[in-house]
Amino acid sequence: MGRSANLPKGLVERFRVREGDVPDDAGCRMLHVDMDAFYASVEIRDRPELARLPVVVGGTAHRGVVASANYLAREFGVRSAMPTAHARRLAPHAVFLPPDFTKYRDVSRGVMELFRQVTPLVEPLSLDEAFLDVGGALRRLRATPAEIAARVRVDVEREHGITCSVGVASTKFLAKLSSGMCKPDGLMVVPKDRALEFLHPLPVGALWGVGKRTAEQLDRLGLETVGDVAAAPLLRLRKAVGVALAEHLYALARGHDDRPVVPYTREKSIGAEETFEVDHFDRAVLKLELLRLSERTAASLRAKGLRGRTVSIKVRFADFTTITRSKTLRVATDVAREVYATATSLLDDHVPPGAVRLIGVRVEQLSEGAAGEQLAFDAPERGWREAEQAADQARTRFGTAAVRPASLLSTAPARSAEPEPKPERHPEER
Numbered sequence: 269m270g271r272s273a274n275l276p277k278g279l280v281e282r283f284r285v286r287e288g289d290v291p292d293d294a295g296c297r298m299l300h301v302d303m304d305a306f307y308a309s310v311e312i313r314d315r316p317e318l319a320r321l322p323v324v325v326g327g328t329a330h331r332g333v334v335a336s337a338n339y340l341a342r343e344f345g346v347r348s349a350m351p352t353a354h355a356r357r358l359a360p361h362a363v364f365l366p367p368d369f370t371k372y373r374d375v376s377r378g379v380m381e382l383f384r385q386v387t388p389l390v391e392p393l394s395l396d397e398a399f400l401d402v403g404g405a406l407r408r409l410r411a412t413p414a415e416i417a418a419r420v421r422v423d424v425e426r427e428h429g430i431t432c433s434v435g436v437a438s439t440k441f442l443a444k445l446s447s448g449m450c451k452p453d454g455l456m457v458v459p460k461d462r463a464l465e466f467l468h469p470l471p472v473g474a475l476w477g478v479g480k481r482t483a484e485q486l487d488r489l490g491l492e493t494v495g496d497v498a499a500a501p502l503l504r505l506r507k508a509v510g511v512a513l514a515e516h517l518y519a520l521a522r523g524h525d526d527r528p529v530v531p532y533t534r535e536k537s538i539g540a541e542e543t544f545e546v547d548h549f550d551r552a553v554l555k556l557e558l559l560r561l562s563e564r565t566a567a568s569l570r571a572k573g574l575r576g577r578t579v580s581i582k583v584r585f586a587d588f589t590t591i592t593r594s595k596t597l598r599v600a601t602d603v604a605r606e607v608y609a610t611a612t613s614l615l616d617d618h619v620p621p622g623a624v625r626l627i628g629v630r631v632e633q634l635s636e637g638a639a640g641e642q643l644a645f646d647a648p649e650r651g652w653r654e655a656e657q658a659a660d661q662a663r664t665r666f667g668t669a670a671v672r673p674a675s676l677l678s679t680a681p682a683r684s685a686e687p688e689p690k691p692e693r694h695p696e697e698r
Contacts, residue, residue, distance in 0.1 A: 279469045283446065283462075285414060285455040293414040293436055295460040297403035298529070300435045300443035301383065301420060304452040306396035307336035310375055311365050313429040322362035326352050331543045331625065335367050339452055351588075372396075375428055382423050386416060389529045397447075399440055401529035414457050421455065438463065439525035445474060463523040468495030475520050477513060485509055497521040534634070538574065539582075540564040541628025547586045548624050551615070558611045559604075561629040566604035569631060575600035576631035579610040583619050584626035593618040600635055607631060 283291055303309065307325040312318045322341035326334040332352040344359040352364065376395040383390045386409070389401035402409075402416050409416060417434040424432050435446030437458040446466070450456035458466045472478050472486050474494055485508050491497050497505070498521035505514035519525070540561045548554060558581070569575060580594035593614045601607065611629050 280446070280449050280456070280466055283456050283458055283466055284450050285418070285457055290414050291457040291462070292459040293412050293457045296413045296436045296438050296457060297401055297406075298437050298440050298443040299400040299402055299413065299417050299420070300437075300440070300447040301398055301400065301417075301424075302433050302435075302444075302447045302451070303379070303396035303424075304431045304433060305336055305338045306375075306430070307367055307372055308338040308341075309430040310372055311368075312338065314371075318363055322346070322359050324352070324355055324359065324362050324364050325367050326355070326364070327543070328352060328364055328366045329545065331545055375430070378428055379424055379432075382427060383420070386420065389531055391529045391531060391533070399443065399529045414455070417455055417457075421453075439523070440527050440529070441476060441520055441525040442466065442523070464495075464498070467521065467523060468493060468498060470494045472497060475517050477516055477520075482509055482513070494521045535572070535574070536634065537630050537632040538565055538568045538572070538576070538634070539580075539628055539630025540568075541582060541626060543584075543626045544624065549621065554615060554624060554627055555612050557627050558615065558629060559608050561627070562608035562611055563604045565629050565631055566602055566607050569602040569634075573636055574634045575602040576635070577601075577633040578631065579607055579614070580630045580632060581611050581614045581619070582626070582628035582630065583615075583624055586623040586625050588625070590626075591619065594632070596633065600633070601631075 285291070308323045311325060312323055320340075322344060323338045324334055324341050324346055325336040326332050330353065334346060334348055334350045334352060334355050336348060337346040337355070341355075341359055341362050344362070346355045346359050346362070355362070356364065372395055376392075379396075380390060380392055380398060383398055383400055387400050387402050387405045389404070391399040393399070400420075402413055405416065406412065411419070413436045417436050421432055421434055424430065431453040433447050433451045433454045433456075435443040435448070435450065435456050435458070437443040437446055438460040442458045442463055446456040446458050467474070471493060472483055472491060475497065478486070486492075486497065489500065489504065489508055491500055497517055500518075502514060502518050505518055508514070509517070542557060542561065544557075577598075577600045578594050578596045580592055582590065582592045584590040595610050595614060597606070597610065607629065
């Protein structure tokens with residue numbers, strides 16, 4: 269939602285909260301709280317001797333990628349989602365640490381609980397960022413939105429030893445954009461009646477939904493800033509980027525975003541992926557890994573009482589080109605055999621040959637239990653679900669290797685020492 273970490277911050281410095289200088293926050297009920305270099309900050313908290321060193325967290329094996337880098341490491345060009353090998357060349361003197369997601373999840377739970385003590389309207393976006401709607405908490409806490417944001421920052425640092433940045437605004441888009449533009453360890457308020465003053469000087473890349481290709485299309489129209497997009501004829505935008513995206517960008521550029529904070533959202537997909545230690549061309553090896561991943565994914569679905577209708581695969585080639593292909597089933601499933609059959613057909617029919625670095629399986633369009641089951645004369649034959657449920661029980665009692673397909677008893681393809689970690693920020697750099 270706007271690559272705010274890469275935007276020219278000098279354009280909005282006047283909105284940053286400084287001692288004795290707080291912009292008008294009346295009507296600014298939306299807060300976006302974003303931990304600073306979360307994984308790296310947690311590691312430095314636990315190892316204070318690293319505080320003055322560049323620190324990189326990510327896959328430390330040959331095929332790993334950077335999940336987080338502190339700000340000293342970023343000065344050398346290290347960024348999230350960058351191959352670890354490249355990060356080592358940029359910052360050979362940095363400290364490289366493997367991720368500890370159990371620890372990060374524990375810290376995240378504690379941070380989110382702090383937020384919920386302020387307001388029940390908390391919408392986590394990932395382990396390290398969330399929206400808070402504090403409109404209903406102002407009278408109870410006898411504080412302004414900016415004062416609540418300042419308290420949150422103090423509480424997070426006191427309770428968990430890490431810092432966060434907070435954006436305060438009248439809409440979710442502006443709050444998230446401003447939190448990124450006051451990093452690290454900052455607080456920014458975008459007054460409701462100055463939203464366009466904040467937005468319009470920014471480059472078009474600030475708008476959520478503008479990637480490299482869309483930015484090029486807008487540039488061809490001579491639209492370089494958010495203000496240019498707001499002033500452009502909507503019909504012209506529609507012809508350039510399509511109706512839906514044009515209307516979305518036009519609304520954001522004019523400061524319109526009526527999305528509420530949603531405290532709970534149902535899980536949208538479940539999946540698993542692995543990075544190979546060595547690139548693989550052999551489709552038999554890839555299908556073996558798809559079977560392993562289908563087993564893991566289906567077991568997760570059953571454990572959560574969910575079924576899904578859409579099966580997708582993700583394939584990343586040696587040059588980091590990544591493609592996804594999907595198919596929607598007539599009947600929702602939580603059966604590994606059905607997930608695997610769909611995944612292999614997608615691989616055979618829609619993925620070109622080439623050296624594969626990473627492969628993954630995901631099930632989407634989830635529904636709860638039998639709610640997603642449709643009775644049909646040609647529905648998949650019964651018996652496989654019951655067999656897999658029995659295998660789940662055996663694995664719970666005797667371990668994950670107790671029951672598995674015979675083809676998985678052979679030697680597994682060499683995989684990276686750690687799963688390829690996801691960068692902290694969804695599409696953006698933090």
